[in-house]
Amino acid sequence: MSTNHAGSSADEYVLDTPRLRQFITEVQQIRRSSEDPVAIIRAIRPLFVELLADQSWLPERYQEPAPQSGMGSGIGTWLLYRTIDGSLAFSSLVVPPGAQTPVHDHLAWGLVGLYRGEQVEEIFSRRDDGTVDGRATLELSERRTLRPGDLYDLLPETDIHRIQTTSSVTSVSLHLLGVDNGCIWRHRFFPEEHRVVPFRSGYVNVACPE
Numbered sequence: 001m002s003t004n005h006a007g008s009s010a011d012e013y014v015l016d017t018p019r020l021r022q023f024i025t026e027v028q029q030i031r032r033s034s035e036d037p038v039a040i041i042r043a044i045r046p047l048f049v050e051l052l053a054d055q056s057w058l059p060e061r062y063q064e065p066a067p068q069s070g071m072g073s074g075i076g077t078w079l080l081y082r083t084i085d086g087s088l089a090f091s092s093l094v095v096p097p098g099a100q101t102p103v104h105d106h107l108a109w110g111l112v113g114l115y116r117g118e119q120v121e122e123i124f125s126r127r128d129d130g131t132v133d134g135r136a137t138l139e140l141s142e143r144r145t146l147r148p149g150d151l152y153d154l155l156p157e158t159d160i161h162r163i164q165t166t167s168s169v170t171s172v173s174l175h176l177l178g179v180d181n182g183c184i185w186r187h188r189f190f191p192e193e194h195r196v197v198p199f200r201s202g203y204v205n206v207a208c209p210e
Contacts, residue, residue, distance in 0.1 A: 028088075062080065066094065089179065093163075093174075104186065107159070
């Protein structure tokens, strides 16, 4: 791991390679040029497409299931990079065949791309106003199949989803988010029960600060 101080924040490269540093440097330049999440995502997309197409830079250890992870079913989030101030994180999400994530949100802008395997993503819309603690009414709004190279945007108003691996091999997706997504408290939903609870996914390889 390398920590590189720059200004008032620092970068934590859990995976420290020239390819990843190049990608993050270009992402940070884009972030400094705009405060509009939609514009930031649009500008980053071509860089993300190139990274997804390059099968040489991500070591196998960051593509392995995690039997002891807090998400269950061997699903694990491996941190690759984050800023110490929590404004950006890049990670790989590993989901074994047949497993699916909980329905969850992200509370930030982001880009997600499929690096290996195949997935089905189910996207939900929230129909209640959130004023009743622990209660949530969700409606399935879209279901789509994802194959390597596919990517999609996340925005706080449209970021509730669930992912299932449908291939015979473990799926690996790359998550670039404008928040330290493994360590913030967000929401896990139980659509059939109209219930929502606080949720922190954590990382397989890095502890969250307490």
